[in-house]
Amino acid sequence: MTLGQIAQHKGDLRDALIMYRKATEADPKQIEPWLLLSGALIERGEPEAADTALAMALSLNTEHIEARKLLAHLYMGNDRIAAAAEIYESLLSERADDRGILEGLGNAFRMMGRRESAIEAYRNWAALYPEDGNAWWSLANLKNYTFSNDELQQMRDHLALAAGTESQMHFALGQASEDRGEFRISFQHYLQANRLARRLETFMISEHEALIDRLVTFDWTSEPDDGAFSAVPIFIVGMPRSGTTLIEQILASHSAVEGRGELSVLGDLVAELEQPGESYPSIVSKLDTLALRELGQRYLAGVGVSSGVFVDKMPNNFLLVGLIKLILPQAKIVHARRHPVANCFSCFKQRFGRGQSYSYDLSELSQYYLQYRRLMDVWQSRYPGTIHNVEYETLVHGPDEVIKGLLDFCGLSFEQPCLDFHATSRVINSASSEQVRE
Known part of the structure; x- marks a missing residue:
């Protein structure tokens, strides 16, 4: 197991998993290898396999604290927030001073909209x-x-x-x-x-500008796909802290829409396509109409949606608008826009969990913003009338007409809960989770 832990520490999850699996096969009644295996599977983004490994661990000891903590962590990543909160509450009665339990419980309560309970957990954590x-x-x-x-x-x-x-x-x-x-x-x-x-975290603005250059000059034309998907994604794109969570909350308040949060599925698919010496977007030119359609199907399968309307509010998908148009022609694209100074300063005040490393330097942040607006202007010009802009300030100060226009663009009938979005009860996992409930 030590070799597996060394490999995992180095980021070599493939070798780590091989060694952990060998350890479970050598002595399946030892709980530690199952815990290490499940933790590595969670890190690799294989929740179903991790769930199976944790079930084996808990079959050996149903009260094992670390196994239950891992299960709660797994549930948090799978949007089973209420189930995670239940586990954390049970664990807290046994280990009231465990910072990981207090953090997990507070996060679960925050995402569920239980603000006072979240505050209590966080305060206890800070006091200890x-x-x-x-x-x-x-x-x-x-x-x-x-x-x-x-x-x-x-x-x-x-x-x-x-x-x-x-x-x-x-x-x-x-x-x-x-x-x-x-x-x-x-x-x-x-x-x-x-x-x-x-x-x-490292970030090279020159590399990002080169990517924007390639996206702007790439030929995004393709043979039209006459096939139809029964699922309709609504992509909300833009900068972080631009109102994407608020727009999703409005749409998810509609009876026909499911809000899925910030999904990494599309970006992960692009990463899988890339090969040494050939990256996005040039790799797209290798895909024929059938391959593009299959990529759209893989996206929907990755999201776990086969029909209906759902929201993917990953802001960074603004880099993938051209690809979205090719693989998911039925998709709706909503662009969240906010005043540049307000947007950038809001990013500068935010400690992001991962990514967005450009936001930690004011010069790079401003350059990144300019490149984002440059690319969005190109998309708007290339696909006129198919990208709907929502101005954050206008939405906040005069929501009625903006919301009605948004629903109309998405092909949705008007429903009153969309105006009363703050009352919609749903799990929200973003920095704006409490703001959209006010």
Whole structure:
């Protein structure tokens, strides 16, 4: 197992899985190999196999705490949030000081809209581990939470002890200071938070600009596909923090629409297509009409939808609009737009869980935004009338007409719950989860 753990630590999940499986075969009654196998399968994005491995582990010991924690973690990734919360609550009665359980429970409650319960879990986490910046950032990331003076002082007192989570602590301090009108202090915290985060992730703006150049000059024409899919995806694209969650909440309030959140399926399919020396979008030119249709079918299979209307709100899919037009001609594309300064500064204040590393540097962030708008202008010109723009500011201040126009574009009849979207009860896994419920 040690070799498997070394391989997993190096990022070689394939070899790690081989070694973990050999360990389970050598001694199937040992629980540890099953736990390692399930953890690696979760990391690799194989939830069904991970579920099977965890079932084997729990058959050996139904009360095993780490196995139950892994199962709750698996459920969180599979949108079985209520089931995950139930497991975390049970675990908390046995280990009230486990930060992983407190974090998982708080996250589950936040996604379910149980704000006060989420706050209680996060506060308990921060009280037990005041040096953990993740606990304070979890409170700040509710977006509508106001830190008390005592909490603000605790963050300041423990900032020097927040090894590994200083960035998150600075982001939380930035928000706490901003809420108090201490804007210079707030901005300094945001600057330091982003500098620290940037050290952990790399981003080359020159490579991104080269990608945009290739997308702009690529020939996206193809033979029309006369086949029809019974499932209709609505892609909400744009920058992060541009209102994509709000638009999804509105659409998901319609009786005929299912909101699926930010799906990585399409991006994963593109990554699978790429080969050494041949990347997106040039690889698309190798696909004939049949292959393009099969790619669309693979997307729908990956999402797990065979019919009906659903929303995929992965903002970064703005890079894939041309591909969407080729493989899913029935899809609707909604473009979430927000004022550039408001949009970029909102990104700069956000500690993203993964990706979006361009947002941790103001210069790169502004260049990225310009390239995004450049590409969207090209898509709008190339596919006139088929990409619906929703201006965030207009939506917030005059929602009725904007929502009716959105529904009409998506071919949906008007339903009152779409206007009363804040009352819709559903799991929301994004930084805006609490804002859209206000």
